[in-house]
Amino acid sequence: MKATLMVTTLLGASFALAGNVTGKVSFKGTAPKADVVKMNADPVCAKENAGKKVVKDDVVVNANGTLANVFVYVKEGLKKEAIPADVGSPVTFDQSGCMYTPHVLGVRVGQKLKIVNSDSTMHNVHSLSKTNPSFNSAMPTKGQTIEKDFKKAEFPVKVKCDVHGWMAGYIGVMEHPFFAVSDSSGAFSINNLPPGDYKLEAWHEKFGTKMADVKVTAAGAGPVEFTFN
Numbered sequence: 001m002k003a004t005l006m007v008t009t010l011l012g013a014s015f016a017l018a019g020n021v022t023g024k025v026s027f028k029g030t031a032p033k034a035d036v037v038k039m040n041a042d043p044v045c046a047k048e049n050a051g052k053k054v055v056k057d058d059v060v061v062n063a064n065g066t067l068a069n070v071f072v073y074v075k076e077g078l079k080k081e082a083i084p085a086d087v088g089s090p091v092t093f094d095q096s097g098c099m100y101t102p103h104v105l106g107v108r109v110g111q112k113l114k115i116v117n118s119d120s121t122m123h124n125v126h127s128l129s130k131t132n133p134s135f136n137s138a139m140p141t142k143g144q145t146i147e148k149d150f151k152k153a154e155f156p157v158k159v160k161c162d163v164h165g166w167m168a169g170y171i172g173v174m175e176h177p178f179f180a181v182s183d184s185s186g187a188f189s190i191n192n193l194p195p196g197d198y199k200l201e202a203w204h205e206k207f208g209t210k211m212a213d214v215k216v217t218a219a220g221a222g223p224v225e226f227t228f229n
């Protein structure tokens, strides 16, 4: 799919906090029709979603014409000393209603990934990592939790459920904490980035990648806009 990139950088916008890169991911064109996920193969999944219309989560175009689940991260320009040593608290990756929540997330190398089964059915969480060892863990019990981490940076790591063919998620394993995922209004915010010139990459599982240059000064950085179509 041919896509054009529009990057808008308004330096020194008064609403931007110093060191924070905020922006949004727009979607131009016709949103693909969201297919309903048929969960009849597992009556537990079907029951958990009774009365709800669950749609596929590979392309989520928001009501305001933006795109959710885009992973945005600093690809170039970061100095090693700018990377905080503390990798932060565990990040939760939930299997709930037989879907992954969140669908796309980031963790740092060495940061704990807390994988939860909130369903009364068995999920089998299977990472298709290549740089890191793949894991493949059956989680038969509701409320069960396991912890994983990654020793090396790798992006993207696809995760799937071997029981439920519709379940897929993506994890960005990063050396640094300067990443974000666009939300239900298309917004993202990469915080506390030291002043400098950076290249950001925005990645979407179906629409590929876009790059943007951003300059962070002591006054912060203005909004960055990525456009996929």
Ligand SMILES: [Cu+2]
Pocket (backbone or CB within 6 Å): 098, 122, 123, 124, 161, 162, 163, 164, 167
């Ligand atoms: Cu599953």
